[in-house]
Amino acid sequence: xxxxxxxxxxxxxxxxxxxxxxxxxxxxxxxxxxxxxxxxxxxxxxxxxxxxxxxxxxxxxxxxxxxxxxxxxxxxxxxxxxxxxxxxxxxxxxxxxxxxxxxxxxxxxxxxxxxxxxxxxxxxxxxxxxxxxxxxxxxxxxxxxxxxxxxxxxxxxxxxxxxxxxx
Numbered sequence: 026x027x028x029x030x031x032x033x034x035x036x037x038x039x040x041x042x043x044x045x046x047x048x049x050x051x052x053x054x055x056x057x058x059x060x061x062x063x064x065x066x067x068x069x070x071x072x073x074x075x076x077x078x079x080x081x082x083x084x085x086x087x088x089x090x091x092x093x094x095x096x097x098x099x100x101x102x103x104x105x106x107x108x109x110x111x112x113x114x115x116x117x118x119x120x121x122x123x124x125x126x127x128x129x130x131x132x133x134x135x136x137x138x139x140x141x142x143x144x145x146x147x148x149x150x151x152x153x154x155x156x157x158x159x160x161x162x163x164x165x166x167x168x169x170x171x172x173x174x175x176x177x178x179x180x181x182x183x184x185x186x187x188x189x190x191x192x
Contacts, residue, residue: 049067049069050064050067053067053079057081059081062082063081063082063083063084064079064080064081065079065080065081065082065089065143065146065147066079066080066137066138066141066143067079067080068134068137070137071098071100071101072100073100073103073104074104074107074126074127074129074130074133075100075130075133076093076094076101076104076130076133076134076163076164076167077093077094078091078092078093078094078134078137078160078164079091079092080092080138080143080144080147082147082150082151082154083157086157087151087153087154087155088154088155088156088157089144089147089148089151089154089155089156089157090156090157090158090159091134091138091144091156091157091158091159091168091171092159092160092164093134093158093159093160093161093163093164093165093167093168093171094160094161094163094164095160095161095162095163095164095165096162096163101163104127104130104163105127105162105163106127107125107126107127109126110123110124110125110126111123111124111126111129112124113129113170113173115173115174118173124170125166127163127166128163128166128167128169128170129170130163130167131167131168131170131171131174132174134167134171135171135174135175144156156175158171158172158175
């Protein structure tokens with residue numbers, strides 16, 4: 026859409042801790058149709074092992090949604106290409122469980138969720154809602170591992186993995 030960033034001069038969208046990312050936030054809201062009230066937290070931070078994501082409210086499905094972006098940047102590609110595996114240490118998982126090191130970037134997402142209180146704030150407003158964790162590509166694997174890490178601390182949740190299939 027032409028002029029998307031110029032709309033910021035007319036509409037003043039604000040998400041806490043998003044100074045300097047107004048164009049990104051405006052684009053996210055435009056594409057998803059989210060309102061200010063329903064976009065709880067956004068992290069556009071993008072480095073190797075540190076993947077962008079957002080937390081939003083979906084009233085149609087009565088869910089708090091954590092959506093994790095798939096591979097887009099060079100940093101994401103380097104994260105994808107990490108061939109090393111690391112052990113996943115978490116309560117309730119078998120000892121010796123190995124995971125793709127890049128997808129263990131879920132620890133970055135989990136830490137950001139805890140620091141920002143995004144999930145606790147969302148569930149304080151919508152106590153009966155469930156948690157949906159979704160992602161595409163790198164974000165899908167990260168979402169699956171994040172669900173494993175969060176499963177003991179969240180009442181109910183659904184993991185939705187979106188997979189891109191090449192023709």
